Amino acid sequence: MPEDVPVKGLRRVELRSNDPAGSADYYRALFGWIVMPADDGTMRCWVGDRLAALIRRPVEWETPGWHVVLGGRPTALLADPAGVTATLDPGRVRHGPWAPPPRHGEPCWVELMTADTTDDYWAQHLGWTLRAPGEGADIKPFALFDAPDDTGARAIAGRLLVDEAIAADMGTSWMCYLAATDIQLVTDTAAENGGTVLIDPREVPTGVMAAVADPFGTVCTLLEDPIGWGGAWAAL
Template sequence: MSEDVPVKGLRRVELRSNDPAGSAEYYRSLFGWIVMSADDGTLRCWVGDRLAALIRRPADWETPGWHPVLGGRPTALLADPTGVTATLDPGRVRHGPWAPAPRHGEPCWLELMTADTTDDYWTRHLAWTVRADSDVKPFALYDAPDDTGARAIAGRLLVDTVTAANVGAGWMCYLAATDITLVTDTAVAGGATLLIEPREAPTGVIAAFADPYGTVCTLLEDPAGWGGAWS
């Protein structure tokens, strides 16, 4: 696919975990994922007929946590000047503004947290455009245009260097939750640390917790479409 054709969504997210089986069981208890082992040793987690996540051990050079796999381009690994990465993978886009509405446990939004503006890198490689939000100065939207008009495909939030060092810079993948309070309560009962109690945000009602393995999971309650309110 030509680089002037925009990437329009995710094929899946990867959860790179030092305990793939433990992570899979933990998130299965929260979202009801159907977990299946693949021949390559990865665990594939399904919501109905859509692959929501792939869980595997990180390679020596990879950072544990969520990693976006964007669809519609030849296979490649992108790394911006700050070291934030995303993978390109050819094939059908399962999650995004042109895909069906997210179901409970599916990816429903992407947000780049960064201490440095790397908009030029992502817009150049993914054929996205930047839309600044006047109400939230550090925040901007990445839009993916097509013949029907541009749609918000991801957010970008500038954070200070201290926050980036403590929380980490990179892509935050939101998962849809039909009842966000029930999911966060279940997560905490299973050993998670609640980082953000359910509260209103520009996308809708969000929450975040660190799972027992140290991965931060962000939730968006019952989004009507990709990005919740941004849809």
């Protein structure tokens, strides 16, 4: 695909875990993922016919945690000036604003959490534009990345500026959102299986969300029954 074509979604999310089998068991309990182990030790996790996540051990230079794999460009590893990374993969986009609505356990949104303004980097490399989420709203601390299309632009990712203390504590990264049909049930199941509920279910502009850390400390955000990619942002 030509490099001037905007990236329009995810191929998958990757979970880099020092215990791939343990991580797979935990998320299978939450979402009912169909987990298919490969000979190389990776775990391919499916929701129906769509690959939701790939779980594998990090290589020496990688940090454990979620990693986004974006579709539609030649293969590349991107790293912005703040050190946040993403992979480009030329395969078909499975998750995004032009894909089918997210099902339980599928990626449904991603959000760049950073202490530095690296908007220009991602806009340049992915063909995105940045906008405030409402009329007259300040572009900081939260904004939306849009991917343009012949029919107009659609919200494809969020960007949240966090203070340096939060960045030092949690790191800067792409936050992975996963769809949950019953968010209270998923948070209860997370706690029962060794996870930690960091934010109880609550209403936010995106919809009803919660945040949980798995037994290995990796955090994801849950979004209840999103109407489309990004929950409420799908309607903007």
